[in-house]
Amino acid sequence: MITQATSAQRRTPPAATGGARNGYLSWLAVPALLIFIGFGVIPLVGVLFLSFTSWDGLGEIHLSGLTSWQSVLSDPGLPHALWITFLVMAASWGFQTPLSILIGVFLAGQQRYRAVLAVVFFIPLLLSQAAIAIAYKALLDPNFGLGAGLHIDLLVQDWLGRPVLAFSVVIFVVSWQFIPFHSLIYQGGVRQIPRTMYEAAEMDGAGRVRKFFSITLPQLKYTIITSSTLMVVGSLTFFDLIFVLTAGGPGDATRVLALDMYKRGFQANLMGPASAIAVILVLVGLALALLLRRLGGRDPQASQMEGA
Amino acid sequence: MDVTQAGTHRRVNGTRGERPNWLGGLVSLLWLAVVIIPIYWIVITSFKAQSSYYATNPLAPPTEPTLANYRMVIESDFPLYFLNSLIVTIGAVVPAVAFSFMAAYAVVRGGTGRFLRGVNSLFLMGLAIPLQATIIPVYLIIIRLHLYDSLLGLILPSIAFAIPLSVLVLSNFIRDVPKELFESMRLDGASEWMTLWRLAFPLTRPAVVTVTIYNALQIWNGFLLPLILTQSPDKRTLPLALWSFQGQYSVNVPAVLASVVLTTLPILILYVVGRRQLISGLTVGFSK
Numbered sequence: 001m002i003t004q005a006t007s008a009q010r011r012t013p014p015a016a017t018g019g020a021r022n023g024y025l026s027w028l029a030v031p032a033l034l035i036f037i038g039f040g041v042i043p044l045v046g047v048l049f050l051s052f053t054s055w056d057g058l059g060e061i062h063l064s065g066l067t068s069w070q071s072v073l074s075d076p077g078l079p080h081a082l083w084i085t086f087l088v089m090a091a092s093w094g095f096q097t098p099l100s101i102l103i104g105v106f107l108a109g110q111q112r113y114r115a116v117l118a119v120v121f122f123i124p125l126l127l128s129q130a131a132i133a134i135a136y137k138a139l140l141d142p143n144f145g146l147g148a149g150l151h152i153d154l155l156v157q158d159w160l161g162r163p164v165l166a167f168s169v170v171i172f173v174v175s176w177q178f179i180p181f182h183s184l185i186y187q188g189g190v191r192q193i194p195r196t197m198y199e200a201a202e203m204d205g206a207g208r209v210r211k212f213f214s215i216t217l218p219q220l221k222y223t224i225i226t227s228s229t230l231m232v233v234g235s236l237t238f239f240d241l242i243f244v245l246t247a248g249g250p251g252d253a254t255r256v257l258a259l260d261m262y263k264r265g266f267q268a269n270l271m272g273p274a275s276a277i278a279v280i281l282v283l284v285g286l287a288l289a290l291l292l293r294r295l296g297g298r299d300p301q302a303s304q305m306e307g308a
Numbered sequence: 309m310d311v312t313q314a315g316t317h318r319r320v321n322g323t324r325g326e327r328p329n330w331l332g333g334l335v336s337l338l339w340l341a342v343v344i345i346p347i348y349w350i351v352i353t354s355f356k357a358q359s360s361y362y363a364t365n366p367l368a369p370p371t372e373p374t375l376a377n378y379r380m381v382i383e384s385d386f387p388l389y390f391l392n393s394l395i396v397t398i399g400a401v402v403p404a405v406a407f408s409f410m411a412a413y414a415v416v417r418g419g420t421g422r423f424l425r426g427v428n429s430l431f432l433m434g435l436a437i438p439l440q441a442t443i444i445p446v447y448l449i450i451i452r453l454h455l456y457d458s459l460l461g462l463i464l465p466s467i468a469f470a471i472p473l474s475v476l477v478l479s480n481f482i483r484d485v486p487k488e489l490f491e492s493m494r495l496d497g498a499s500e501w502m503t504l505w506r507l508a509f510p511l512t513r514p515a516v517v518t519v520t521i522y523n524a525l526q527i528w529n530g531f532l533l534p535l536i537l538t539q540s541p542d543k544r545t546l547p548l549a550l551w552s553f554q555g556q557y558s559v560n561v562p563a564v565l566a567s568v569v570l571t572t573l574p575i576l577i578l579y580v581v582g583r584r585q586l587i588s589g590l591t592v593g594f595s596k
Contacts, residue, residue, distance in 0.1 A: 024500055025418035029427045031403075032411035032471050039446060039468030040434055046445030057447075103339055106332030119583070120340065123347060126575050128529030130547035131568045134554045135350050138561045146349060149366030180343060183336075208329065236438045240531040244551055258440050265444055266536060274444055281441040289436035 044282070050275035057269050068272030078277070080252060081260040084167075085284070088256055089235040091171045096179050096231060097224070103179070104186025105216060121180030129177070133244035136173050163253035166246050170254050173245065174238060182227045189223030190216060229292045236285055257281050354378070354566040361562050377566035381553075386570065388542060389549035394574075395459050396545055397527045400466035405520050407467070408474035413504045415475065416482045417490070428479075434472035443536055450537050457539045465533055470523045481515035482508050521582045528575055546571045 054064040072078055107117060124132070139146050140159040147155025160166045193216065201211050239258040242248065248255035248263065255263070257277060265274030349366060355373040356364070364371070415428045446465050447456075455461030485508055493503045509516065534548040544552070550571055554564050 022418045022421040022424070025414040026421065026423050028410040028414040028500070028504070029424060032407035032475065033427055033430070035403075035407065035464065035468050036431065036434065036471045039449070039465045040439070040442065040471070041430070043442035043445035043449065044437065046448065047442055050444060050448070061448075099335060099339065102332050103336045106329050106336045109329060109332075117336070117340065120343060122579065122583075123576075124343060126525065126579055127568075127572050128531065128547045128550075130529070130531045130551050131571055134550060134564060135346065135568050137554070138564060139346060139349060141561075144362060144561060146366050149364075176342065176346070179339060183339075233436070233438070237440055239440055240547070243531075243535075244554075258438070261441070261444075271444055278441040278444060282437055285438045285441070286436055 047275050047278045047282070050271060051273075051279050053272050053275075055271040057266065057271050064272060068270075068276045072273045072276040072280075075273075077252070077255075077260060078280075081255055081257045081277075082280075082284075084252075084254060085236065085256045087167070088170065088174075088238065088254075089232055091167075092174045092178075092235050093228060093231050095171055096175050096182055097228065099175070100179050100182035100227065101186050101217075101220070101224075103183035105190050105212070107183060107187040108190035118184065121184060124177045125181050127177070129238075129240035130244050132173060132177060133241050136169070137245060140169065160246055161250055163250055166250055166253050170238070170242055170245060173241060174235075177241075178231070178234070182231070185227050185230075186220065186223055189220050189226075193219045225292060225295060229289070232288055232292065233285060236281065236288075257284070350565050350568055353562050354569050356562050358560050358562055377560075377563045378570065380563050381567045381570055384553075385541065386549070386567065389544050389546050390570075390574075392459060392543065393528055393545040396462045396466065396530075397524050399459070399463045400470065400527050401520060401523045404467045404470040404474060404523055405516065408471050408519070409478050409509065409516065410504065411471070412475045412478035412482055413500075413508055416479050417500070428475075431472040431475045435476065439469050440532055443532060446533075447536055456537060457543055459543065461537050462530075462533050462545070465537075466527045466530065470526065474519045474523060477519050478512065478515055481512040485511050517582050521578060524578060525575055 050061070051068055052063060052065060053061050054067065055061040127135075137160070138144070142148065142156055142158050142161075145155075147153075147157070157165055159169050197215050197219070198211060201215055206214065236256075237258065238256065239262065242254050242256060242259055243262070246254045248259045258281060261274050261277040261281060264270050264277060345367075352369050353361060353366070354377055355375070356370040357372070357374050357376060360370065360372070411427065411431070415424050418424045419428065450456050450461045450465070453461070455464070489507055489511075490503060493507050498506070529547055530545070531547045531551070534543075534545045538544065538548070541552075550567055553567055557563050
């Protein structure tokens with residue numbers, strides 16, 4: 001024990017020491033590792049394997065080569081699902097980001113309302129997407145919803161019955177849940193910008209708008225990447241919300257990849273093609289993560305942190 | 309002379325900088341309304357009688373508030389679903405946080421070893437992958453383990469899904485514990501196991517609380533796993549029960565909304581209790 005300690009002190013990075021201690025430390029990681037391998041790594045490899053099989057979800061699994069891939073890749077449903085996934089991603093990012101930055105900047109400067117807003121703004125995050133979707137379904141009901149009750153004709157629409165409206169509702173509900181959270185991230189980012197930068201700009205006579213575009217926005221670069229990563233990667237996982245709200249409909253207007261996978265696998269009992277879709281979903285997720293990391297230009301650990 | 313000039317100069321500019329940000333204020337106020345109105349509507353409607361729901365102004369508070377909707381929900385199988393959710397959440401969060409903390413400690417303290425570096429990279433990779441995509445093999449594994457339609461079958465994948473982010477956040481915080489403290493613990497002859505629980509764990513409590521609440525929220529609200537891995541009504545967790553309740557009683561909006569409120573209540577209480585640490589934990593975590 002004592003020799004280990006002294007050898008540790010002699011080295012400059014004190015974390016590294018004798019093999020025995022490292023060996024013991026390794027054991028500490030084993031429970032997490034085992035369960036993650038069992039229900040994370042093996043399924044990830046398994047989904048690739050299953051994409052080369054045919055399985056109805058109950059019976060035997062048969063190897064079937066490229067059959068699933070052929071059927072998926074030749075199905076016009078796939079480009080459609082990819083397109084809808086991309087649209088959801090782009091629209092939810094484009095709607096949420098400017099609003100979140102604006103609210104975040106405002107909150108950062110206002111000490112008085114911050115505590116109250118922080119409480120209110122967290123509530124949408126606490127609700128399950130299933131609960132939110134159910135509440136919005138009732139709220140938007142053309143006959144019994146809020147619009148009908150208030151007799152405001154503009155609000156009385158077949159919100160979930162028309163493709164463009166249903167898509168917009170999905171984006172709105174996503175924003176309803178997540179804009180508050182992203183505002184708080186931006187608020188944190190703005191508060192880290194050194195005051196002296198603003199003071200220097202004020203000396204030069206810069207106004208509010210000028211300060212925003214030449215100091216705030218550039219200084220928020222990493223916060224924007226953080227928030228965008230969360231939005232973009234998160235948008236791949238809007239399963240619960242869309243499933244309960246529209247079930248992919250009307251028609252297939254909101255049938256994103258995750259929903260396409262579920263419907264093929266667990267409703268049509270075609271696990272092979274569903275696995276192929278899942279592989280595509282994984283690839284899209286990885287590609288996006290890599291792309292955003294490149295945009296960020298930070299070390300992987302930091303950008304992964306943000307990816308959380 | 310110069311000093312006073314500089315002083316006044318700064319003060320003048322300071323006041324100019326504090327001129328109200330009208331656009332930001334307006335948008336914030338507007339969005340506050342957007343956030344609050346549906347919540348307000350959910351809460352007041354849940355206290356309205358079904359008959360008055362269709363007749364009254366939807367945004368007016370109930371003239372005769374009633375608990376009938378809540379009674380109806382509670383007298384259904386709601387308590388059972390509540391218990392299922394509680395078992396799954398506690399059963400998954402406690403091991404997930406404990407295992408993640410041990411792994412994070414190992415990664416930080418022995419991070420130069422090849423094995424632990426590999427473990428860390430594996431967890432980091434797990435963050436970039438949408439885990440829903442692995443649901444089909446998870447379904448297969450759960451069937452083969454004969455855990456289909458059981459609460460344990462929900463708990464195991466929930467733990468696995470929670471690990472990557474938990475390890476990452478916890479290891480970021482453990483890294484901030486001054487190295488000298490670890491050294492002095494070791495010089496006192498403390499084992500790694502003792503150092504982990506007696507030193508690292510209490511010093512990173514805000515992070516542990518944050519990770520616990522975050523995971524509890526994810527698992528409590530989880531929908532996909534119960535949807536796919538359970539079948540019988542008595543194994544339902546709350547979000548899934550909510551969904552089928554809605555299908556069953558879609559005409560009784562106040563009762564559906566009462567069930568929404570009841571489902572959210574426990575997590576709201578947890579949030580109020582741990583709010584301070586959650587927000588500070590998230591802020592520190594994200595601004596690193």
